[in-house]
Amino acid sequence: MPLSLLSLAVAAFGIGTTEFVIMGLLPDVARDLGVSIPDAGLLVSGYALGVVIGAPLLAILTARLPRKATLVGLMGLFIVGNVLCALSPTYGLLMGARIVTAFCHAAFFGIGSVVAADLVPRNKRAQAIALMFAGLTLANVLGVPAGTAFGQWLGWRATFWAVVGIGLAALVALVLLLPGRIPMKQSRILTEFRVLKDRQVFLAMVISVVCSASLFSVFTYISPLLRDVTHFSAEAVTGALLLFGVGLTAGNMLGGRLADWRLMPSLIGTLVVLIVVLAAFTGTSASTVPALATLLVWGVLAFALVPLLQLRVVDTAHAAPNLASTLNQGAFNLGNAIGAWIGAVAITHGIAYQHLPLVGVALSTTALGLSLLSARLDRPALEGVREGA
Template sequence: MISHTSLPPAPLLHRSIKRILRAESPVSKTIGPPPMPLSLLSLAVAAFGIGTTEFVIMGLLPDVARDLGVSIPDAGLLVSGYALGVVIGAPLLAILTNGLPRKATLTGLMGLFIIGNVLCALAPSYDLLMAARIVTAFCHAAFFGIGSVVAADLVPRQKRAQAIALMFAGLTLANVLGVPAGTALGQWLGWRSTFWAVVGIGFAAFIALLILLPSNIPMKKGRILTEFRVLKDPQVFLAMAISVICSASLFAVFTYISPLLSTVTHMSPHAITGALLLFGVGLTAGNMLGGKLADWRLMPSLIGALVVLIAVLALFVVTSTSMIPALATLLVWGVLAFSIIPPLQLRVVDTAHSAPNLASTLNQGAFNLGNAIGAWVGAVAITHGIAYQHLPLVGVALSCVALALSILSAKMDGPLLATAEERG
């Protein structure tokens, strides 16, 4: 017979029963937050491949031009063609993939990516290479758009921006690792070998998506024409406009960073390569930082990053004349430039909650539209006599516009200091 004294005290027994009913581990609160799901890795691998094929062509322009018998400026249009393909592909793929299961859609888009890069590697002429680049670009906006929503749905609400940032880490790593490695490979074995290598990355991503991505990802179904009405929402429009202008601010300066570092900072080609690598490290760090800050305070983080970005770009006018200060400024600029990407992507998903896949996909087109606009604005500024040293002031002006729109959008929300939980 069990004595009365052998039973645990009533308060302790009561807590134990409650813990069992809630399936709560006694040590669960000491372990910390659960890790990010492994399925996000498959999205990051795919982003790495897409980012590599988008930007690696810049390092291979002389080889492509020489092999296909075109001028370097004509070869440079392969960059513009890709960006145009993203802008066109965003609404087109949003319509074609509407209502399809997310896993099937993402694996199908990666299949299109593989086919496009195979065509790039085999293209016998400039025109066919341009067409292949556009085909490849079609999957870009849809993959990043749908992938952002999927990444956000795979984690708790308070970690959504970090999940998006983890996927976009593949894109930033493409600038740090994929582009330099692809350029070196293309210069060694010919530019076609780089595209074959990207095909291999695409196959790895395809397999990772099949294995790691869950099949039962929830999705909201709706009529595509009805979903397009979400663009009438002023907050959705503002979020995309900010994406365009922020991207334009970056590319108005970054497109011409090599001649700037060469003529103003007097760096050698080898030193410029190292500087771009450092900038890529900044992009990667900023991407992850932006995810954490956006999950904490989305709009204040975006506004704060833009304020500091404006100051850093203005400072670059002064620091660009000396190597060490210029390198330090490049690193900080890279951190700030990509710290605003996860907040902007999550902002679009949040404001377009009735059509997140469509809006997120279109926002990728907005980023690339900003790329093209920024490069054009920078070219116009240089043509009209703006010195390379003062080109960062163009980025300052564009960032000021983005800051004004961000403040307007935040004021339309109500209280500025809303947390992720309070937003949702």
């Protein structure tokens, strides 16, 4: 794998840390700003909606710009957004700062995925994408637990200042390690948007939305779940998040290999096992060791889906991969917002934290049905290719 992929992974580490660390700091942020935990959870939705809004907007604004300059500029925007997060004195201003930070997310991962895939042979594309996303998963192994502990020690604002430092390191890595000239297909952006009319492209993005909603309907509230149901201390929650991050990292790399092997069967099989694990979590969350084991397996399965779905979108939208890849990041984060909101609604209406994984079960089952439909729609196209041969 080219060394230049490392620069994308470092940037992904910074972006992943700022996106996910808010989960570990949720009680502290809520207490400091005088809002409820469900209201603080909407900071996750606000960030996710910022990604959704930023995806098409920045896809249009950066369509004709050089890839390296675009990625460097997006990281600059990320740094500015985190500075604003650290300085925000109120809930409303923090929400606005999170949205500013989120604007770079979709375009960076969308463009970065295509750049990563173009830097390696065709049979290693999903593994290259997974390597870039390894930065995102390592953020959960290192960035989120460290950021949570740092925030509990020095205050949650200190965590965002630390993320600013990560962003500066990522900016330097992009400048030094990315090739100066990265090939890109020239096309008209409005013409590329027509790819959304393809039912398989649209369906792949809807599956991304639902899979992400399944994860975040539970993960957004994992800190209070572990405290109230498993009876973990604040320090133990940090350790549990570290274990979950290990699972995410392993799952991401596993998903890359599965996608390069057999994409759709791997997607369907992963969703089946995920449904079983989430259902089991309603029982295992009451005991320490079973809860930790379930968290680990859940993490593996949840992020094995990421490279599978990202490559599925790039493959089905071969006429406009940059745009589709960017919009799929918006789809993932639309799912984040929907999932965090569904979780908040469930808690507000009396669903116990212990039973929150059942919301994830329902959403994962929906994703499984859509994946089976997409696989069924593939068959006529494959049969046509065989007949033509």
